[in-house]
Amino acid sequence: MPIYDILLMGAPSGEQANPLAMFLPLILIFIVFYFFIIRPQKKKEDERKKMIEAVEKGDKIVTIGGVHGTVTQVDESSVLVQVDSGTKLRIEKSALSNVGGKGKD
Incomplete structure (x- = not known):
């Protein structure tokens, strides 16, 4: 059929x-x-x-690009991150991947 x-x-x-x-x-x-x-x-x-x-000064952070550092200043839409002694980067808050606690460096 x-x-x-x-x-x-x-x-x-x-x-x-x-x-x-x-x-x-x-x-x-x-x-x-x-x-x-x-x-x-x-x-x-x-x-x-x-x-x-909740990001504040002194927090350890990791960006979406893999940059590790400590927050030294917080603005409305960005943070200033100290990566190494004498090296600071301004990073948008939207680029933060992970926020740890206070650093002890």
Whole structure:
């Protein structure tokens, strides 16, 4: 029997499918997507914002480029970081990757 004949033997045309049953898989996928991807990502972003807002003078930091240093000055959108004795860099707060505690150098 050809495949075309099998396809024509599908569900009778007189029955209507429940619209909710058609959208249920899509709704379930969206719910799973929200709880496993969107929500954890939002929590992580909120924690990062709090970390950046809490930066203060004397904190050890690491930038997204891998530069390690100690914060010597904090401005509204940037920090001044002492990388080595006599070497200071001005870095945007958005470029901070990790903020440690107070340094003891």
